[in-house]
Amino acid sequence: xxxxxxxxxxPIAEKWSKHKFEMKLVNPANKRKYNIIxxxxxxxxxxxxxxxxxxxxxxxxxxxxxxxxxxxxxxxQGGINAAKNYANDGDSIHRLFYDTxxxxxxxxxxxxxxxxxxxxxxxxxxxxxxxxxxxxxxxxLLDNRSFGGAQVSRTFYARGQTGQQLLLGAYSALMKETAKxxxxxxxxxxxxxxxxxxxxxxxIIVRNLITGELERHEAxxxxxxxGGYGNVFYLSTNAIGSNVTAAWRAHKKGAFxxxxxxxxxxxxxIPVHGDYQSKLTLMSxxxxxxxxxxxxxxxxxxxxxxxxxxxxxxxxLENRYPSFGNLVPRDIASRNAKSVCDDxxxxxxxxxxxxxxxxxxxxxxxxxxxxxxxxxxFEMYERITGEDPYATPMMIYPAVHYTMGGLWVDYNLQSxxxxxxVLGEANFSDHGANRLGAxxxxxxLADGYFVIPxxxxxxxxxxxxxxxxxxxxxxxxxxxxxxEKIEKLLSIKGTRTVDSFHxxxxxxxxxxxxxxxxxxxxxxxxxxxPQIRDEFWKNVTVTGSEGEFNQVLERAxxxxxxxxFAETMVTDALNRKESCGGHFREESQTEEGEAKRDDENxxxxxxxxxxxxxxxxxxxxxxLSFENVPLTQRSYK
Amino acid sequence: xxxxxxxxxKVWRQKNTSSSGNFETYKVTTDTDASFLEMLxxxxxxxxxxxxxxxxxxxxxxxxxxxxxGAVVNGQPHGPQRKTTLCQLHMRKFKDGDSIVLExxxxxxxxxxxxxxxxxxxFDRVVQAGGYVSVKTGGVPDANAIxxxxxxxxxxxxxxxxxxxxACVAACPNxxxxxxxxxxxxxLALLPQGQPERHSRAKQMVMQMDKEGFGNCSNEYECEAAxxxxxxxSNIARMNRDYLKAGLS
Numbered sequence: 001x002x003x004x005x006x007x008x009x010x011p012i013a014e015k016w017s018k019h020k021f022e023m024k025l026v027n028p029a030n031k032r033k034y035n036i037i038x039x040x041x042x043x044x045x046x047x048x049x050x051x052x053x054x055x056x057x058x059x060x061x062x063x064x065x066x067x068x069x070x071x072x073x074x075x076x077q078g079g080i081n082a083a084k085n086y087a088n089d090g091d092s093i094h095r096l097f098y099d100t101x102x103x104x105x106x107x108x109x110x111x112x113x114x115x116x117x118x119x120x121x122x123x124x125x126x127x128x129x130x131x132x133x134x135x136x137x138x139x140x141l142l143d144n145r146s147f148g149g150a151q152v153s154r155t156f157y158a159r160g161q162t163g164q165q166l167l168l169g170a171y172s173a174l175m176k177e178t179a180k181x182x183x184x185x186x187x188x189x190x191x192x193x194x195x196x197x198x199x200x201x202x203x204i205i206v207r208n209l210i211t212g213e214l215e216r217h218e219a220x221x222x223x224x225x226x227g228g229y230g231n232v233f234y235l236s237t238n239a240i241g242s243n244v245t246a247a248w249r250a251h252k253k254g255a256f257x258x259x260x261x262x263x264x265x266x267x268x269x270i271p272v273h274g275d276y277q278s279k280l281t282l283m284s285x286x287x288x289x290x291x292x293x294x295x296x297x298x299x300x301x302x303x304x305x306x307x308x309x310x311x312x313x314x315x316x317l318e319n320r321y322p323s324f325g326n327l328v329p330r331d332i333a334s335r336n337a338k339s340v341c342d343d344x345x346x347x348x349x350x351x352x353x354x355x356x357x358x359x360x361x362x363x364x365x366x367x368x369x370x371x372x373x374x375x376x377x378f379e380m381y382e383r384i385t386g387e388d389p390y391a392t393p394m395m396i397y398p399a400v401h402y403t404m405g406g407l408w409v410d411y412n413l414q415s416x417x418x419x420x421x422v423l424g425e426a427n428f429s430d431h432g433a434n435r436l437g438a439x440x441x442x443x444x445l446a447d448g449y450f451v452i453p454x455x456x457x458x459x460x461x462x463x464x465x466x467x468x469x470x471x472x473x474x475x476x477x478x479x480x481x482x483x484e485k486i487e488k489l490l491s492i493k494g495t496r497t498v499d500s501f502h503x504x505x506x507x508x509x510x511x512x513x514x515x516x517x518x519x520x521x522x523x524x525x526x527x528x529x530p531q532i533r534d535e536f537w538k539n540v541t542v543t544g545s546e547g548e549f550n551q552v553l554e555r556a557x558x559x560x561x562x563x564x565f566a567e568t569m570v571t572d573a574l575n576r577k578e579s580c581g582g583h584f585r586e587e588s589q590t591e592e593g594e595a596k597r598d599d600e601n602x603x604x605x606x607x608x609x610x611x612x613x614x615x616x617x618x619x620x621x622x623x624l625s626f627e628n629v630p631l632t633q634r635s636y637k
Numbered sequence: 638x639x640x641x642x643x644x645x646x647k648v649w650r651q652k653n654t655s656s657s658g659n660f661e662t663y664k665v666t667t668d669t670d671a672s673f674l675e676m677l678x679x680x681x682x683x684x685x686x687x688x689x690x691x692x693x694x695x696x697x698x699x700x701x702x703x704x705x706x707g708a709v710v711n712g713q714p715h716g717p718q719r720k721t722t723l724c725q726l727h728m729r730k731f732k733d734g735d736s737i738v739l740e741x742x743x744x745x746x747x748x749x750x751x752x753x754x755x756x757x758x759x760f761d762r763v764v765q766a767g768g769y770v771s772v773k774t775g776g777v778p779d780a781n782a783i784x785x786x787x788x789x790x791x792x793x794x795x796x797x798x799x800x801x802x803x804a805c806v807a808a809c810p811n812x813x814x815x816x817x818x819x820x821x822x823x824x825l826a827l828l829p830q831g832q833p834e835r836h837s838r839a840k841q842m843v844m845q846m847d848k849e850g851f852g853n854c855s856n857e858y859e860c861e862a863a864x865x866x867x868x869x870x871s872n873i874a875r876m877n878r879d880y881l882k883a884g885l886s
Contacts, residue, residue, distance in 0.1 A: 051774040070703045129777035131830045133794040140784025172769035239697040276675045279699045381724045447773045491819040497685045549751045
């Protein structure tokens with residue numbers, strides 16, 4: 001199967017406008033005749049469901065949490081980018097486009113990124129109209145800050161809770177449509193399978209997490225907005241419930257998985273501290289605007305940070321990257337933290353941490369100013385670690401945070417299964433091999449508010465969709481297969497817990513497929529993962545029964561999928577012999593230890609086609625061309 | 638520095654909404670650097686290995702923002718630390734030998750689903766009654782078209798921080814949801830975008846709150862004390878004014 005990205009012709013800045021005009025429309029009176037399923041209610045899913053409901057479609061929205069407002073978009077702290085140029089500092093749509101393509105290390109699709117930059121301004125307008133309380137200046141206009149390596153101030157924020165406020169905005173729009181009856185909300189439902197009829201996505205099987213019943217839902221199109229797969233590492237900044245299940249099961253039904261090896265390791269997280277640890281907590285990288293990153297110059301220096309004089313401190317980011325300093329992109333900041341700790345300069349009880357020091361900023365700006373900017377983050381740090389970051393430097397270490405890979409989609413956000421669209425973090429398209437700070441919120445809302453309402457209409461208007469019912473043999477078979485899988489999980493009654501397998505998998509992934517990857521290590525992982533998976537299916541214990549609220553069973557299903565997905569992820573990492581963005585192959589680095597791309601051989605998207613559990617998937621390639629942002633080696637020196 | 642402490646837990650166990658529940662006692666040794674939920678994870682891992690059903694509790698982000706977690710710890714929703722969700726409460730707040738009684742957030746409008754998990758869908762229905770600005774996607778003015786004073790914007794943000802965890806309901810002797818409802822009413826009442834529907838919003842949301850079976854406010858201020866985000870009871874006064882005005886117009 002040849003991958004067709006369906007990129008419109010014409011100059012980059014006109015593609016989206018031209019395409020919007022060329023796409024077919026659904027007559028307003030006919031929209032209510034179409035049933036649309038949206039899975040996931042984070043920024044992408046909630047904004048899509050609400051916008052489609054407003055247009056008049058008949059929408060069903062699903063989430064596994066008890067309310068759509070809980071989705072993990074809520075945890076995003078720092079902000080959302082938009083090319084408004086309110087700061088009058090030289091920003092433009094083209095600059096945001098350029099920065100995103102470059103920041104993604106030239107592994108994103110130019111046309112998608114340009115569209116993202118174009119609609120970024122509409123997103124801010126929309127959110128303000130909904131009542132999102134973005135930070136403002138004394139004159140009453142919106143405040144902007146520079147964020148995550150950007151040289152312009154284009155980030156809009158709501159204290160350290162931007163994701164929360166944007167999600168509550170999208171959620172309020174969703175509730176508005178729910179009240180009107182255009183959207184029907186199904187919380188505490190987990191998607192277990194996609195139903196494909198006549199090669200088109202026509203519905204889903206979900207488990208009602210309260211009663212345990214399996215339900216069939218039919219539709220004319222299915223939208224997945226189910227987030228990323230960072231929890232394959234067990235420890236990540238993702239919510240505990242975040243999982244790959246919906247995406248993976250759609251993959252097994254024919255949707256290609258693109259660039260699964262692209263994961264983002266966020267540089268500023270609270271370090272790991274115990275074997276009972278269940279998750280890692282991010283400290284917004286906005287902290288790097290005022291905090292200075294350093295380690296002691298001497299190995300094994302156990303003095304308290306305040307006792308280490310300036311001359312014996314290594315401000316490694318400022319020294320190695322004088323023009324960007326502490327604000328280098330995430331992948332670079334993370335790898336440098338790893339390298340200083342690998343060199344034995346790490347601090348804290350595990351020596352796997354570096355300092356993020358606010359002493360200079362407090363001296364320069366005053367404690368009140370720092371408190372206003374970062375107060376809630378400092379409080380959070382103190383609650384978790386028991387240390388006061390106003391008095392002593394924070395300790396931070398990188399942690400898995402975001403996944404740039406995801407289900408392959410074309411320019412219209414349609415997967416390789418017609419009628420199944422993928423939005424937000426769950427797709428692969430806009431961030432290349434590394435996502436810039438404050439761009440995830442932008443992409444989720446762009447897809448949901450401003451892209452899918454157009455491209456979905458075109459699909460519906462140009463495809464003849466026969467009426468299907470949930471009695472169709474494909475629905476019956478899909479439900480039966482899920483029932484069998486659940487019964488199998490409950491029947492093993494082994495001796496190990498689901499979490500113990502998840503931890504074991506996570507350790508393998510972090511060691512072999514984490515911040516630095518080697519051919520040797522990845523090959524070891526390909527041996528280990530099937531072993532863990534085999535033992536899981538022989539020796540896991542799942543308590544309780546299927547016909548009830550059963551959190552162990554929920555987790556078992558998710559971990560079973562991670563155990564399959566991990567192998568594809570490692571296969572992808574092994575195949576991509578170059579380093580790019582968040583994917584660092586030790587074999588491919590410059591003399592200075594920076595990521596070295598191989599544009600001649602790897603300037604493409606890897607899209608994997610499922611062949612069966614434990615079978616090597618088939619690789620398809622989508623060539624990437626860079627006509628507007630010339631390919632260069634990234635430099636932040 | 639972290640250390641190990643031994644605790645006795647008395648935990649509410651209830652199979653489902655229709656069954657009656659009871660307390661079960663568990664012993665646990667925990668690290669003081671662990672979070673409260675990580676301590677429960679340890680208890681649950683031991684229960685699962687011995688073939689027993691683990692304690693069901695809701696949780697997701699574990700960084701204090703999703704609003705999914707929560708339980709009453711020794712009589713206090715989210716436990717003894719002010720402005721802290723259960724997932725952010727750490728075991729260094731407890732001493733070796735302590736007993737901890739753990740119960741679900743209880744209210745007639747929020748029935749127990751299982752153990753510590755409750756049904757908070759009433760909150761969604763209250764928001765559906767009017768907790769939004771009725772704008773559609775597209776066709777909105779430029780974000781800087783309307784200036785909003787920093788003071789009002791900050792106050793709106795203070796109210797908008799509500800995470801919908803329902804600790805306020807659990808803390809209130811009347812099981813009132815006034816703090817939750819007033820936080821949303823205030824957030825939008827303080828912004829120009831919220832003005833056209835300001836009074837009808839207050840009225841509709843309060844009516845739905847009553848319909849769900851939440852109680853009324855009798856100025857105990859327990860909600861504010863329990864709120865992990867420090868939402869102020871002054872929001873309730875603002876909502877009451879808007880509700881009265883809605884009745885007069």
